[in-house]
Amino acid sequence: GHNLPEVLEFRDKVVQKYGLRLHVASVEDYLADGRLTERPDGIRNPLQTVPLLDAISENRFDAVFGGGRRDEERSRAKERIFSLRNAFGQWDPKRQRPELWNLYNGRHAPGEHVRVFPLSNWTELDIWRYIARENVDLASIYYAHQRPVYQRDGMWMTPGVWGGPREGETLETRSVRYRTVGDGSTTGAILSEAATNEAILAEVAASRLTERGATRGDDRVSEAAMEDRKREGYF
Missing domain, CATH: 3.40.50.620 (HUPs)
Incomplete structure:
Protein backbone atom coordinates (compact mmCIF):
# COMPACT_ATOMS: atom_id res chain seq x y z
CA GLY A 1 0.00 0.00 0.00
CA TRP A 122 29.32 -6.61 -3.43
CA THR A 123 29.32 -2.86 -2.93
CA GLU A 124 26.88 -0.36 -4.37
CA LEU A 125 29.59 0.56 -6.88
CA ASP A 126 29.98 -3.11 -7.86
CA ILE A 127 26.24 -3.28 -8.48
CA TRP A 128 26.24 -0.27 -10.79
CA ARG A 129 29.32 -1.48 -12.66
CA TYR A 130 27.52 -4.75 -13.34
CA ILE A 131 24.32 -2.93 -14.38
CA ALA A 132 26.31 -0.76 -16.80
CA ARG A 133 28.31 -3.68 -18.21
CA GLU A 134 25.32 -5.97 -18.73
CA ASN A 135 22.85 -3.18 -19.62
CA VAL A 136 20.42 -4.42 -16.95
CA ASP A 137 16.89 -3.02 -17.21
CA LEU A 138 15.82 -1.16 -14.05
CA ALA A 139 12.84 0.74 -12.73
CA SER A 140 13.03 4.36 -13.90
CA ILE A 141 13.01 5.60 -10.31
CA TYR A 142 16.73 4.76 -9.93
CA TYR A 143 17.61 7.41 -12.53
CA ALA A 144 17.32 11.19 -12.25
CA HIS A 145 13.82 12.53 -12.96
CA GLN A 146 11.67 15.51 -12.02
CA ARG A 147 9.51 14.86 -8.96
CA PRO A 148 7.56 16.84 -6.33
CA VAL A 149 9.48 16.50 -3.06
CA TYR A 150 9.79 18.12 0.35
CA GLN A 151 12.51 17.97 3.00
CA ARG A 152 12.07 16.04 6.26
CA ASP A 153 14.86 15.01 8.64
CA GLY A 154 17.46 15.79 6.00
CA MET A 155 15.80 13.58 3.36
CA TRP A 156 13.82 14.46 0.23
CA MET A 157 10.43 12.77 0.55
CA THR A 158 7.65 12.51 -2.03
CA PRO A 159 3.90 12.76 -1.30
CA GLY A 160 1.62 9.78 -1.83
CA VAL A 161 -1.17 7.76 -0.22
CA TRP A 162 1.02 7.77 2.91
CA GLY A 163 0.70 11.54 3.21
CA GLY A 164 2.63 14.64 2.24
CA PRO A 165 4.24 17.76 3.59
CA ARG A 166 3.49 18.78 7.15
CA GLU A 167 3.18 22.33 8.36
CA GLY A 168 6.42 24.12 7.62
CA GLU A 169 7.48 21.68 4.88
CA THR A 170 7.47 23.08 1.35
CA LEU A 171 6.62 21.01 -1.71
CA GLU A 172 8.85 21.72 -4.71
CA THR A 173 9.79 20.02 -7.97
CA ARG A 174 13.43 18.89 -8.07
CA SER A 175 15.63 16.54 -10.08
CA VAL A 176 16.03 13.45 -7.89
CA ARG A 177 16.68 9.74 -8.02
CA TYR A 178 16.34 6.85 -5.56
CA ARG A 179 19.31 4.82 -4.35
CA THR A 180 17.08 2.32 -2.53
CA VAL A 181 13.34 1.68 -2.62
CA GLY A 182 11.04 0.86 0.28
CA ASP A 183 7.99 2.22 2.08
CA GLY A 184 7.20 5.58 0.47
CA SER A 185 6.58 7.17 3.86
CA THR A 186 10.15 6.55 5.04
CA THR A 187 12.30 6.26 1.91
CA GLY A 188 13.91 9.43 0.63
CA ALA A 189 15.35 10.43 -2.72
CA ILE A 190 18.63 12.25 -3.33
CA LEU A 191 19.11 15.37 -5.41
CA SER A 192 20.74 14.17 -8.61
CA GLU A 193 21.18 14.90 -12.30
CA ALA A 194 22.52 11.38 -12.96
CA ALA A 195 20.25 9.98 -15.66
CA THR A 196 22.63 7.37 -17.13
CA ASN A 197 24.57 4.42 -15.75
CA GLU A 198 27.86 6.23 -16.34
CA ALA A 199 26.71 9.33 -14.45
CA ILE A 200 25.46 7.20 -11.54
CA LEU A 201 28.78 5.34 -11.41
CA ALA A 202 30.58 8.65 -10.96
CA GLU A 203 28.07 9.80 -8.33
CA VAL A 204 28.25 6.57 -6.29
CA ALA A 205 32.06 6.54 -6.43
CA ALA A 206 32.11 9.97 -4.80
CA SER A 207 29.50 9.18 -2.11
CA ARG A 208 30.55 8.61 1.51
CA LEU A 209 27.13 7.42 2.70
CA THR A 210 25.52 4.05 2.00
CA GLU A 211 22.18 4.14 0.24
CA ARG A 212 20.29 3.09 3.38
CA GLY A 213 22.22 5.50 5.57
CA ALA A 214 21.38 8.37 3.25
CA THR A 215 17.73 7.69 2.48
CA ARG A 216 16.02 5.25 4.89
CA GLY A 217 14.22 6.87 7.80
CA ASP A 218 13.25 3.52 9.35
CA ASP A 219 16.93 2.82 10.08
CA ARG A 220 17.20 6.05 12.09
CA VAL A 221 14.70 5.01 14.78
CA SER A 222 17.54 3.61 16.90
CA GLU A 223 21.12 2.36 16.57
CA ALA A 224 19.84 -1.22 16.46
CA ALA A 225 16.66 -0.64 14.41
CA MET A 226 17.57 -2.97 11.54
CA GLU A 227 18.99 -5.67 13.81
CA ASP A 228 15.83 -5.65 15.95
CA ARG A 229 13.68 -6.11 12.83
CA LYS A 230 15.93 -8.87 11.47
CA ARG A 231 15.71 -10.79 14.75
CA GLU A 232 11.92 -10.76 14.33
CA GLY A 233 12.15 -12.14 10.79
CA TYR A 234 12.55 -9.03 8.60
CA PHE A 235 14.63 -9.45 5.46
Whole structure:
Protein backbone atom coordinates (compact mmCIF):
# COMPACT_ATOMS: atom_id res chain seq x y z
CA GLY A 1 0.00 0.00 0.00
CA HIS A 2 2.98 2.33 0.41
CA ASN A 3 4.85 1.26 -2.70
CA LEU A 4 6.14 3.82 -5.18
CA PRO A 5 4.11 3.31 -8.39
CA GLU A 6 7.15 3.04 -10.69
CA VAL A 7 8.34 0.00 -8.73
CA LEU A 8 5.06 -1.90 -9.12
CA GLU A 9 4.88 -1.01 -12.81
CA PHE A 10 8.39 -2.38 -13.34
CA ARG A 11 7.61 -5.54 -11.33
CA ASP A 12 4.51 -6.27 -13.41
CA LYS A 13 6.43 -5.63 -16.64
CA VAL A 14 9.11 -8.16 -15.64
CA VAL A 15 6.49 -10.75 -14.62
CA GLN A 16 4.75 -10.40 -17.99
CA LYS A 17 7.99 -10.40 -20.00
CA TYR A 18 9.32 -13.64 -18.50
CA GLY A 19 6.02 -15.40 -17.75
CA LEU A 20 6.75 -15.63 -14.02
CA ARG A 21 4.45 -16.81 -11.24
CA LEU A 22 4.09 -13.92 -8.79
CA HIS A 23 3.22 -14.38 -5.11
CA VAL A 24 2.28 -11.16 -3.33
CA ALA A 25 2.09 -10.94 0.47
CA SER A 26 0.35 -7.63 1.13
CA VAL A 27 0.57 -5.54 4.29
CA GLU A 28 -2.55 -3.74 3.04
CA ASP A 29 -4.55 -7.00 3.17
CA TYR A 30 -3.38 -7.72 6.71
CA LEU A 31 -4.41 -4.24 7.84
CA ALA A 32 -7.81 -4.57 6.16
CA ASP A 33 -8.74 -7.82 7.97
CA GLY A 34 -7.25 -6.86 11.33
CA ARG A 35 -4.27 -9.21 11.38
CA LEU A 36 -2.03 -6.13 11.62
CA THR A 37 -2.56 -2.64 13.04
CA GLU A 38 -1.18 0.56 11.55
CA ARG A 39 1.76 1.94 13.54
CA PRO A 40 1.41 5.41 15.15
CA ASP A 41 4.26 6.71 12.95
CA GLY A 42 2.59 5.37 9.79
CA ILE A 43 5.72 3.48 8.69
CA ARG A 44 4.88 0.09 7.22
CA ASN A 45 8.32 -1.43 6.56
CA PRO A 46 8.39 -3.25 9.95
CA LEU A 47 4.88 -4.56 9.26
CA GLN A 48 6.17 -6.54 6.26
CA THR A 49 7.62 -9.20 8.57
CA VAL A 50 4.37 -11.04 9.38
CA PRO A 51 3.09 -11.34 5.77
CA LEU A 52 6.60 -12.41 4.69
CA LEU A 53 6.85 -15.18 7.29
CA ASP A 54 3.31 -16.36 6.55
CA ALA A 55 4.08 -16.57 2.81
CA ILE A 56 7.29 -18.53 3.45
CA SER A 57 5.42 -20.95 5.72
CA GLU A 58 2.38 -21.36 3.45
CA ASN A 59 4.51 -22.01 0.36
CA ARG A 60 7.03 -24.13 2.31
CA PHE A 61 9.98 -22.28 0.82
CA ASP A 62 13.32 -23.79 1.86
CA ALA A 63 15.35 -20.82 0.65
CA VAL A 64 14.42 -17.20 -0.01
CA PHE A 65 16.79 -15.00 -2.01
CA GLY A 66 17.43 -11.36 -1.14
CA GLY A 67 19.61 -8.52 -2.38
CA GLY A 68 21.01 -7.40 0.98
CA ARG A 69 24.68 -6.42 1.10
CA ARG A 70 27.09 -6.13 4.02
CA ASP A 71 28.08 -2.56 3.20
CA GLU A 72 24.49 -1.29 3.49
CA GLU A 73 24.06 -1.34 7.26
CA ARG A 74 25.87 -2.55 10.38
CA SER A 75 23.63 -5.48 11.26
CA ARG A 76 23.79 -6.72 7.66
CA ALA A 77 27.57 -6.84 8.04
CA LYS A 78 26.93 -9.77 10.44
CA GLU A 79 24.85 -11.63 7.87
CA ARG A 80 26.09 -14.82 6.24
CA ILE A 81 25.47 -15.48 2.55
CA PHE A 82 23.38 -18.48 3.70
CA SER A 83 21.55 -17.10 6.73
CA LEU A 84 19.69 -19.65 8.86
CA ARG A 85 16.26 -18.70 10.23
CA ASN A 86 14.51 -20.76 12.90
CA ALA A 87 10.99 -22.19 12.79
CA PHE A 88 9.62 -18.76 13.75
CA GLY A 89 11.58 -17.03 10.97
CA GLN A 90 13.87 -15.36 13.49
CA TRP A 91 17.54 -14.54 12.98
CA ASP A 92 20.16 -15.20 15.64
CA PRO A 93 23.65 -14.00 14.65
CA LYS A 94 25.17 -16.46 17.14
CA ARG A 95 23.63 -19.43 15.28
CA GLN A 96 25.10 -18.53 11.91
CA ARG A 97 27.45 -21.04 10.36
CA PRO A 98 31.04 -20.40 9.28
CA GLU A 99 31.49 -19.93 5.53
CA LEU A 100 35.03 -20.88 4.56
CA TRP A 101 36.35 -21.06 1.01
CA ASN A 102 32.92 -20.20 -0.44
CA LEU A 103 31.38 -23.41 0.93
CA TYR A 104 27.77 -22.92 2.06
CA ASN A 105 25.59 -25.07 4.28
CA GLY A 106 21.90 -24.94 3.40
CA ARG A 107 20.77 -27.75 5.71
CA HIS A 108 17.89 -26.87 8.00
CA ALA A 109 15.36 -28.62 10.22
CA PRO A 110 11.68 -28.91 9.23
CA GLY A 111 10.03 -25.51 9.59
CA GLU A 112 13.33 -23.64 9.32
CA HIS A 113 14.57 -21.93 6.17
CA VAL A 114 17.57 -20.03 4.89
CA ARG A 115 17.78 -16.51 3.51
CA VAL A 116 20.33 -16.40 0.70
CA PHE A 117 22.21 -13.19 -0.12
CA PRO A 118 24.39 -13.83 -3.19
CA LEU A 119 25.45 -10.16 -3.39
CA SER A 120 26.59 -9.88 0.24
CA ASN A 121 30.18 -9.06 -0.66
CA TRP A 122 29.32 -6.61 -3.43
CA THR A 123 29.32 -2.86 -2.93
CA GLU A 124 26.88 -0.36 -4.37
CA LEU A 125 29.59 0.56 -6.88
CA ASP A 126 29.98 -3.11 -7.86
CA ILE A 127 26.24 -3.28 -8.48
CA TRP A 128 26.24 -0.27 -10.79
CA ARG A 129 29.32 -1.48 -12.66
CA TYR A 130 27.52 -4.75 -13.34
CA ILE A 131 24.32 -2.93 -14.38
CA ALA A 132 26.31 -0.76 -16.80
CA ARG A 133 28.31 -3.68 -18.21
CA GLU A 134 25.32 -5.97 -18.73
CA ASN A 135 22.85 -3.18 -19.62
CA VAL A 136 20.42 -4.42 -16.95
CA ASP A 137 16.89 -3.02 -17.21
CA LEU A 138 15.82 -1.16 -14.05
CA ALA A 139 12.84 0.74 -12.73
CA SER A 140 13.03 4.36 -13.90
CA ILE A 141 13.01 5.60 -10.31
CA TYR A 142 16.73 4.76 -9.93
CA TYR A 143 17.61 7.41 -12.53
CA ALA A 144 17.32 11.19 -12.25
CA HIS A 145 13.82 12.53 -12.96
CA GLN A 146 11.67 15.51 -12.02
CA ARG A 147 9.51 14.86 -8.96
CA PRO A 148 7.56 16.84 -6.33
CA VAL A 149 9.48 16.50 -3.06
CA TYR A 150 9.79 18.12 0.35
CA GLN A 151 12.51 17.97 3.00
CA ARG A 152 12.07 16.04 6.26
CA ASP A 153 14.86 15.01 8.64
CA GLY A 154 17.46 15.79 6.00
CA MET A 155 15.80 13.58 3.36
CA TRP A 156 13.82 14.46 0.23
CA MET A 157 10.43 12.77 0.55
CA THR A 158 7.65 12.51 -2.03
CA PRO A 159 3.90 12.76 -1.30
CA GLY A 160 1.62 9.78 -1.83
CA VAL A 161 -1.17 7.76 -0.22
CA TRP A 162 1.02 7.77 2.91
CA GLY A 163 0.70 11.54 3.21
CA GLY A 164 2.63 14.64 2.24
CA PRO A 165 4.24 17.76 3.59
CA ARG A 166 3.49 18.78 7.15
CA GLU A 167 3.18 22.33 8.36
CA GLY A 168 6.42 24.12 7.62
CA GLU A 169 7.48 21.68 4.88
CA THR A 170 7.47 23.08 1.35
CA LEU A 171 6.62 21.01 -1.71
CA GLU A 172 8.85 21.72 -4.71
CA THR A 173 9.79 20.02 -7.97
CA ARG A 174 13.43 18.89 -8.07
CA SER A 175 15.63 16.54 -10.08
CA VAL A 176 16.03 13.45 -7.89
CA ARG A 177 16.68 9.74 -8.02
CA TYR A 178 16.34 6.85 -5.56
CA ARG A 179 19.31 4.82 -4.35
CA THR A 180 17.08 2.32 -2.53
CA VAL A 181 13.34 1.68 -2.62
CA GLY A 182 11.04 0.86 0.28
CA ASP A 183 7.99 2.22 2.08
CA GLY A 184 7.20 5.58 0.47
CA SER A 185 6.58 7.17 3.86
CA THR A 186 10.15 6.55 5.04
CA THR A 187 12.30 6.26 1.91
CA GLY A 188 13.91 9.43 0.63
CA ALA A 189 15.35 10.43 -2.72
CA ILE A 190 18.63 12.25 -3.33
CA LEU A 191 19.11 15.37 -5.41
CA SER A 192 20.74 14.17 -8.61
CA GLU A 193 21.18 14.90 -12.30
CA ALA A 194 22.52 11.38 -12.96
CA ALA A 195 20.25 9.98 -15.66
CA THR A 196 22.63 7.37 -17.13
CA ASN A 197 24.57 4.42 -15.75
CA GLU A 198 27.86 6.23 -16.34
CA ALA A 199 26.71 9.33 -14.45
CA ILE A 200 25.46 7.20 -11.54
CA LEU A 201 28.78 5.34 -11.41
CA ALA A 202 30.58 8.65 -10.96
CA GLU A 203 28.07 9.80 -8.33
CA VAL A 204 28.25 6.57 -6.29
CA ALA A 205 32.06 6.54 -6.43
CA ALA A 206 32.11 9.97 -4.80
CA SER A 207 29.50 9.18 -2.11
CA ARG A 208 30.55 8.61 1.51
CA LEU A 209 27.13 7.42 2.70
CA THR A 210 25.52 4.05 2.00
CA GLU A 211 22.18 4.14 0.24
CA ARG A 212 20.29 3.09 3.38
CA GLY A 213 22.22 5.50 5.57
CA ALA A 214 21.38 8.37 3.25
CA THR A 215 17.73 7.69 2.48
CA ARG A 216 16.02 5.25 4.89
CA GLY A 217 14.22 6.87 7.80
CA ASP A 218 13.25 3.52 9.35
CA ASP A 219 16.93 2.82 10.08
CA ARG A 220 17.20 6.05 12.09
CA VAL A 221 14.70 5.01 14.78
CA SER A 222 17.54 3.61 16.90
CA GLU A 223 21.12 2.36 16.57
CA ALA A 224 19.84 -1.22 16.46
CA ALA A 225 16.66 -0.64 14.41
CA MET A 226 17.57 -2.97 11.54
CA GLU A 227 18.99 -5.67 13.81
CA ASP A 228 15.83 -5.65 15.95
CA ARG A 229 13.68 -6.11 12.83
CA LYS A 230 15.93 -8.87 11.47
CA ARG A 231 15.71 -10.79 14.75
CA GLU A 232 11.92 -10.76 14.33
CA GLY A 233 12.15 -12.14 10.79
CA TYR A 234 12.55 -9.03 8.60
CA PHE A 235 14.63 -9.45 5.46
